[in-house]
Amino acid sequence: MDALDARLLVTMRAHPRIGLTELARLLGVARGTVQARLDKLTARGVIEDFGPTVSPAHSGYPILAFVWLQIAQGRLEEAVAALRAVPQILEVHGTSGQHDLLCRVVAKSTDHLQAVIAHVLTSPAIHRTDTTIALSSQIPFRIEPLLETTTGQP
Template sequence: MVIDELDSRLLVTMRAHPRIGLTELARLLGVARGTVQARVEKLTARGVIADFGPTVTPEGVGYPILAFVSLQIAQGRLAEAVQALRALPEILEVYGTSGQSDLLCRVVARSTPDLQEIIARVLASPAVQRTDTTVALSVQIPFRIEPLLHVAAERDGGRDLS
């Protein structure tokens, strides 16, 4: 899956102006509205654009503590562990990993005592053997995709691939 220079510009502009309409987007990009609409539909169908909803911050809804919790899972009990994790709303994401741990969880909490309770609930599952927790103290580079979009478009020489 590749994106071209127009796709890159389209995505960067949409991220900079999340509430922008197709007509204004077309004006800013200097292309026809139909072209913008077709590109947005294509990018959505390909899974490049994942959603159009608002980005909700955990801090904004009362969860200022962010931690990354690595889990070691009992042999053959991965599905059971994932099912137990799915039941905890404070666990935002879970990734299967290689190395020392089997799963890496992005966890939010209201306070450090709340985080300790969440970890205790994780450990209550017989499928989880051990946890290792790292608390994030600050965000040094927030989630970003724009630099990657520019590189992805350059990789293909800026050709229009539609």
């Protein structure tokens, strides 16, 4: 990824509904260049999607929790399959250290969160959970500072 790719991505993040012609104008390149770069970045998996970012909190799920899981030895696939079936689990990451998986979970209330966790624990592949509720978001997901290191900016 070069500086133009990074500028392209930063500009698209700043203006998610921008058209290709306007994007090309802002970057000072031809529309065809923008299209070719987007195609290349998409094919390489740098751009994962073009969908809207949906706020779970504004969609009726104001509780955000991070749930650490310890799973039964050799039962990772079974645990992941059980977690995949729970719609309130937005992400699951394999981790090193004391816990095996980290889940990003949303809920309608703390009672609902407790019910989601209780449901997760019905899987024999999952031994234990450790839950932390997020009280606020100090730095929401961002990629721009990382991309700007490619553009030569701070």
